[in-house]
Amino acid sequence: MRKAASFWTSFVVAVAIGLVCYRLSAADTTKVEDVAVVVSPKNAVQSLTLSELTKIYRGERQYWRTNLPVVILFRTPGTYERDVVLRTIFQMTEPQYKQYWVSRIMRAEATSPPTEVFSTGMIKEGIAAIPGAIGCVRASEVRPDMKVLRIDGHLPGEAGYPLH
Amino acid sequence: MTKPRCVLLWILLLLAAGGAASAQTAAEPGPSEVVNALLTRIDRLEQRVAELEASKTPGSTPAPQAPGTASEENQQSPATKIHEHDEDQSSASVAEHHFPSMHLRGFADVDFSSTDEHGTHSGFTLGQFVLHVASPLSNRVAYFGELSFTAQPTSYTADVERSIIRFDYNDYFKLSFGRYHTPINYWNTEFHHGLWLQTTISRPEMIRFGGRFQPVHFLGMLAEGHLPSGPLGMGYEIGLGNGRAGTISRAGDTGDANNNRAWVARVFARPTGLRGLQVGGAIYGDDITPTPALTGNPRFSELIESAHIVWTSETPELLSEFANVHHRDTLTGTVYNSQAYYVQLAYRLPWQQRKWKPYYRFEYMHIPPTEPLFSLPDFQVKDLVQSTAGIRWDISDFAAFKWEYRHTKRGPTDPIVNGAFVQTSFTF
Numbered sequence: 043m044r045k046a047a048s049f050w051t052s053f054v055v056a057v058a059i060g061l062v063c064y065r066l067s068a069a070d071t072t073k074v075e076d077v078a079v080v081v082s083p084k085n086a087v088q089s090l091t092l093s094e095l096t097k098i099y100r101g102e103r104q105y106w107r108t109n110l111p112v113v114i115l116f117r118t119p120g121t122y123e124r125d126v127v128l129r130t131i132f133q134m135t136e137p138q139y140k141q142y143w144v145s146r147i148m149r150a151e152a153t154s155p156p157t158e159v160f161s162t163g164m165i166k167e168g169i170a171a172i173p174g175a176i177g178c179v180r181a182s183e184v185r186p187d188m189k190v191l192r193i194d195g196h197l198p199g200e201a202g203y204p205l206h
Numbered sequence: 207m208t209k210p211r212c213v214l215l216w217i218l219l220l221l222a223a224g225g226a227a228s229a230q231t232a233a234e235p236g237p238s239e240v241v242n243a244l245l246t247r248i249d250r251l252e253q254r255v256a257e258l259e260a261s262k263t264p265g266s267t268p269a270p271q272a273p274g275t276a277s278e279e280n281q282q283s284p285a286t287k288i289h290e291h292d293e294d295q296s297s298a299s300v301a302e303h304h305f306p307s308m309h310l311r312g313f314a315d316v317d318f319s320s321t322d323e324h325g326t327h328s329g330f331t332l333g334q335f336v337l338h339v340a341s342p343l344s345n346r347v348a349y350f351g352e353l354s355f356t357a358q359p360t361s362y363t364a365d366v367e368r369s370i371i372r373f374d375y376n377d378y379f380k381l382s383f384g385r386y387h388t389p390i391n392y393w394n395t396e397f398h399h400g401l402w403l404q405t406t407i408s409r410p411e412m413i414r415f416g417g418r419f420q421p422v423h424f425l426g427m428l429a430e431g432h433l434p435s436g437p438l439g440m441g442y443e444i445g446l447g448n449g450r451a452g453t454i455s456r457a458g459d460t461g462d463a464n465n466n467r468a469w470v471a472r473v474f475a476r477p478t479g480l481r482g483l484q485v486g487g488a489i490y491g492d493d494i495t496p497t498p499a500l501t502g503n504p505r506f507s508e509l510i511e512s513a514h515i516v517w518t519s520e521t522p523e524l525l526s527e528f529a530n531v532h533h534r535d536t537l538t539g540t541v542y543n544s545q546a547y548y549v550q551l552a553y554r555l556p557w558q559q560r561k562w563k564p565y566y567r568f569e570y571m572h573i574p575p576t577e578p579l580f581s582l583p584d585f586q587v588k589d590l591v592q593s594t595a596g597i598r599w600d601i602s603d604f605a606a607f608k609w610e611y612r613h614t615k616r617g618p619t620d621p622i623v624n625g626a627f628v629q630t631s632f633t634f
Contacts, residue, residue: 093437093478102439103432105376111345120242133481137603144604144633147311148400150350150370153340154309160245163252183253186260 076181076198077126077205080165080188084173085110089192092131092204098176099131100142101152106174114156115168115177123178130205178205306349308341312634313400317407321612321625332357333629336367336399346374354399367399367423378431385457388424389443389472390488392514392527402631405523405552405565405598407610411590412529412546412571418580418587419546419571420510420529421450421490423457424470439476443488445469450508452497454585464505468492474514482519488512494533496579504537506579520554520563533579544580544587546571552598561601567594591615596627605632 079095081087086108090098097103104112117124119136128134134142143155159165165177166185181198184190196203315333339351352368372382387394391413397404399415412419426447433440448458449468474486490510512529528547534540552565571590573580580587596610610627 097478103377104374109376111374118245121245140603144311145400145403147309147340148313148338148352148398148403149395150340150348150368150372153307153342153348153350161248161252163248163255180249183249185256 074206075122076203077123077178078181078184078188078198079176079178079191079193079205080169080184081176081191082169082173083187083189085189087191089195092194095193096131099127099156101146101156110174113168113172113175115159115165115175116156117165117178118158118160123180126205127178303342303345306341306343308339311338311340312336313338313402313631314634315401315629315631318628319625320627321623323623323625324621333401333631334399343371348372348374352399376431378434380430381427382430383427384425385459386424386428386445388421388470388490389428389430389445390420390470390490390510390512391529392484392486392516392525394420394422400633401629402604402606402633405563405608406550406567406594406596407608407627407629407631408594410527410546410548410550410567410569411592412527412548412569416455418455418585419531419544420512421454421457421468421492424449424468425457425459426467433473435475437478439478441474441476443470443472445471449492450494452495454494454496454579463495463497464493466493482517484514484516484518486514493536494579496582496585498584500578500582502537504535504578507534507536508532509534520552521556523550523552523554523563523565525550533577535578542574542577542579544571544573544577546590561599563598563600565594565596565598568592569594588616588620589618601630602632604634605630 079090085106087106094103098112099114101114106112116127128136128139132139132142140155143152146152147154157168159168159177162179162183162185165179166188169175169177169188179188184198190197193204194202198205313334313336317331317333318329319331320328335355337353339353340348341350342348348371350368350370350372351366354365354367355362356365366385368385368387370382370384370386372380374380387398389395393404393410394413397409401407409415411417413422415422424445424447426445428443428445430443431441433442446467446469448462449466450456450463451458452463468491470488470490472486472488474484476484488511490508490512492508494506494508496506509532510529511532512527514527515524516526517524526547526549529545531544531546533542533544535542546569548567548569550565550567552563554560555562555564569590569592571587573587573589575581579585592612592614594610594612596608599607601607608627608629608631610629612623612625612627614623614625616623
């Protein structure tokens with residue numbers, strides 16, 4: 043009887059330690075970071091709702107209020123920023139995203155999918171060169187010459203910010 | 207075994223198991239992992255460069271900048287400005303637009319059919335081979351073309367299905383000229399000739415290619431855009447064009463059949479809060495001068511009213527449309543109304559990577575027996591009651607197999623036809 047109690051006590055302790063280790067390692071691998079929506083400082087827009095941002099990224103809204111054409115700079119597959127944008131803005135998987143743009147182009151609603159860039163530096167360069175450009179970068183990688191937009195009234199790092 | 211030893215043994219066993227598992231997963235990174243690692247490295251290197259640049263330039267900071275506090279040009283040193291100028295030069299290549307810049311895409315399908323209809327043969331058919339050309343001509347001007355090649359008994363027919371040049375002013379006003387799929391119907395402007403995009407093998411009868419119930423094509427001009435409607439997400443399309451040719455299944459590509467232009471107006475709503483829902487309606491007007499002419503050479507004024515409600519989330523998918531075609535004989539003043547509708551239900555199954563999608567469609571079409579235009583042998587449109595049941599299997603992200611059974615009843619004296627159909631459709 044005493045042996046059995048000892049066995050089960052040790053079993054429960056071991057499982058508990060295992061679970062804690064698992065949680066710690068899981069938390070380490072899924073590092074959550076806010077993704078900032080950035081535009082050119084020349085762009086007059088200061089904030090967008092998540093719904094407006096969705097329309098822009100889905101190509102349903104192709105012009106800023108000043109009639110400036112929107113140019114989306116989108117990170118290549120496999121990047122954290124792209125995963126966050128697909129999950130929170132498009133609410134699509136990677137294949138669904140590709141199929142979405144095939145159908146938009148065949149409906150003559152767009153001529154190509156958003157421009158894909160390989161690094162945050164390329165987004166920075168694009169935003170500096172194209173007044174209507176918009177991109178998403180990790181909040182920790184925002185550069186001084188990027189204007190960060192408020193989304194639903196929140197900046198990255200604030201409670202209630204939706205892109206992470 | 208003492209209690210502490212026992213606990214230690216359990217911990218060691220668990221850690222060993224965890225370590226073995228992680229070592230197994232990390233043993234051989236795949237190509238995507240290598241790419242991800244390289245992308246992460248690029249980001250880190252870029253960040254490091256930015257930090258080094260910031261440390262060289264006193265007063266500048268890489269911290270996130272809140273909106274409304276933009277004073278970046280005043281804060282930058284001359285050295286930074288020179289560097290920025292250099293970057294601006296290189297940045298032109300990041301998202302440089304070349305005009306024109308042609309993008310090509312294709313759709314194709316291969317079909318098999320077998321029915322119990324008298325006089326038909328089972329067998330394979332090559333479906334349409336469709337090429338799309340999209341090319342921006344400037345930031346606000348774009349061209350779109352759609353070519354189809356269709357197998358015929360003795361050769362292939364090539365058709366310019368769509369050819370559109372569009373000028374954008376803003377999201378609220380875009381003006382285009384060319385040959386369109388008439389925006390009178392949801393299906394016609396949603397799936398076009400991309401059979402891979404549509405769930406089923408075939409189009410609904412009311413808007414099938416080569417059909418006569420509704421004008422599938424429209425040659426002329428079209429204004430389109432958003433309507434200021436907030437979360438309702440409303441849009442419009444208003445067109446003016448040649449309308450139906452003398453052969454009513456064709457658009458007046460080489461000129462109108464009479465001096466009366468066709469017009470079309472469509473309004474739809476895609477509510478922001480209910481993504482996937484679209485509700486809309488359209489109205490189309492034209493004067494038809496049939497060729498060959500009917501006895502007495504009558505013309506027919508045509509007015510088509512249509513409505514649709516769709517839910518495209520796939521879990522479930524609902525497509526539903528209704529149209530009433532109103533013809534008035536200009537000689538006698540007699541009015542004829544023909545109706546058609548369909549309801550299509552589908553559901554993307556959650557298992558096996560969501561590759562399977564069963565569907566069902568019911569179609570109905572009623573033509574008054576005295577309808578003179580749709581009763582002529584050259585223009586004939588028959589009553590229809592049809593059920594279609596099938597399943598779609600997405601074998602890849604860009605190719606699908608579809609198996610379909612159809613049960614069709616036409617006029618009162620026509621036999622019921624049952625058929626089995628298989629199709630593979632894809633984009634490339």
